[in-house]
Amino acid sequence: MIRSPRAWALEQNDRRIVFASGPEATMFAETRPFRVAQHRLPAWKAVLPIGGHAELLQPGQPMVTAPGLMVPPQLAHTCAATSPYIALFIDSWLLPYRSAPIRLDAGEVRRLLAALGTTDSDGAGTCADLTAGYSELQALTGRPRPLDPRVAHAIHLCTSRDPDMPITSIAHEVGLSSPRLRALVREDVGIALARLRRWGRLRTAIADLPDSTAALAAATAGFADQAHLIRTAQDFLGRTPASLRR
Incomplete structure (x- = not known):
């Protein structure tokens, strides 16, 4: 079960985290386009732009562009969003293993944002429901096998x-x-x-x-x-x- 111990709100002109982490997931928001350097995250990452699109570049590979992206754990990449966005980090064992990023269409991004409590075009929300968001993610990826x-x-x-x-x-x-x-x-x-x-x-x-x-x-x-x-x-x-x- 993903828990969300604190509420979050996406504030205008604020470029930083607005949600505190729980034991299995972390969510934060950016209120403007943002790009990060190459990294390898030991968790799944869902990049959910609000009105724009996400870009992902792996070394030696063509750029991947989509309304939203799910990036599997340990994938070396740079990433950007062309609009405000929500980033959701999910522990690796909570979703099935994948070796390549998953493109999300605009409808899937909207459903995930709605499940997470985002209601306005600028990303303003009330309370993050990570359990609903996790259910939406599992609908896209399937269920993981149980851990030992x-x-x-x-x-x-x-x-x-x-x-x-x-x-x-x-x-x-x-x-x-x-x-x-x-x-x-x-x-x-x-x-x-x-x-x-x-x-x-x-x-x-x-x-x-x-x-x-x-x-x-x-x-x-x-x-x-x-x-x-x-x-x-x-x-x-x-x-x-x-x-x-x-």
Whole structure:
């Protein structure tokens, strides 16, 4: 179940995050066209322009353009939207594996925006209903296969419940050796457990950025320092934490 602990609103002339992350999904909005540098995100990304279109470029590949896009995890790419847009990040195991981006037509984008609570042409909304949005996404991609319960518990421990818990301790709690746990996570999710932990910390930091400095958000989320947060944001999102603040 995707949960949305706080309401969001897309404000005029505001270029940054307006929604705080939950355990399995993060959503934020841009109120103007925006482009991000090359990155690899360890989660699914839905780019939902409001009135424009999305552009995606992989190294050595022709540009992909569509009213909206769903980008699979770990795909190295640059991305842009030609209008205000909503970006929705969904943990990789919540949708079936794909190796290539999925083009969304205008009707699919409108349905997703409506499910997420976006009602106006400028993107103004009331409360993000990520559960409805997830149902719409599953209608487009199908249902994922269930995770091994040990993998699911390990991911919950290292990304949500106790992000500082050593992987050896996590492995012990789920009854596996550390190498076996790492291998099982890669087999089930396709992403290293350490990388998933960094993604969990980045989501926590993003949630704090509207009301905090980057240095304090980094410390609260468990990053070694602000530079570590900056490197992770650039690696995973193709942008700096400063671009996510007011």
